[in-house]
Amino acid sequence: MIQATGATSITATTAATTSTSATSTADFDTFLQMLTAQLKNQDPLNPMEGTEFAVQLATFSGVEQQTRTNQLLEEMLAHTSGDLGQMAQWIGKQARTTQPVWFGDSSLTLEVTPDPSADSVLLVTRNAAGTEISREEIGPGSGQIEWFGRDGKGDRLPKGQYSFETISIRNDEVIGIDPASAYGRVVEAQLGPQGTEVILEGGSVVLADEVTALREMD
Known part of the structure; x- marks a missing residue:
């Protein structure tokens, strides 16, 4: 019974992490499309302020880092929920x-x-x-x-x-x-x-x- 409960818990966590990763990736792609469109359609006579552009780039970098972090967490969880997690019982x-x-x-x-x-x-x-x-x-x-x-x-x-x-x-x-x-x-x-x-x-x-x-x- 303990082993079955552990397997259920790991499966649920894996599903949640995968869902979160997919959401973060979608947000990242949407942000990139919006920023590209904004740069293409800005008024040449009233371009985006440098500080505003820097803030958006920082946001872009943050989203990218979060996506990569989620990917690494997902890889770690895949290892932990596999053979290595079961070996702890040995x-x-x-x-x-x-x-x-x-x-x-x-x-x-x-x-x-x-x-x-x-x-x-x-x-x-x-x-x-x-x-x-x-x-x-x-x-x-x-x-x-x-x-x-x-x-x-x-x-x-x-x-x-x-x-x-x-x-x-x-x-x-x-x-x-x-x-x-x-x-x-x-x-x-x-x-x-x-x-x-x-x-x-x-x-x-x-x-x-x-x-x-x-x-x-x-």
């Missing part, structure tokens, strides 16, 4: 992505989808630089697993950004390498050159259409 939630996510004091929930025919599956962990730091057997099958941030020796890894992939093996041969998704907390939404982006804790930037799931924080 802030504070956890988004699932294959991009690096922040590991801090709590475990991370991973979503793994190895090859279903694999008889062995390895989970590979990489740090922010993309360097492999651990490789562990997790067994075949798809679904969610908890990652507790341990290296190959069992020591806890430092806080930072990590990404994951699975290596599917059958009969001791690699049959597939797939990215594993992880949940990271959304802290910001913004408009980027490729569209709406979400910023995750730790600074990872993810396109909104690359987020495959959302969930509330634990």
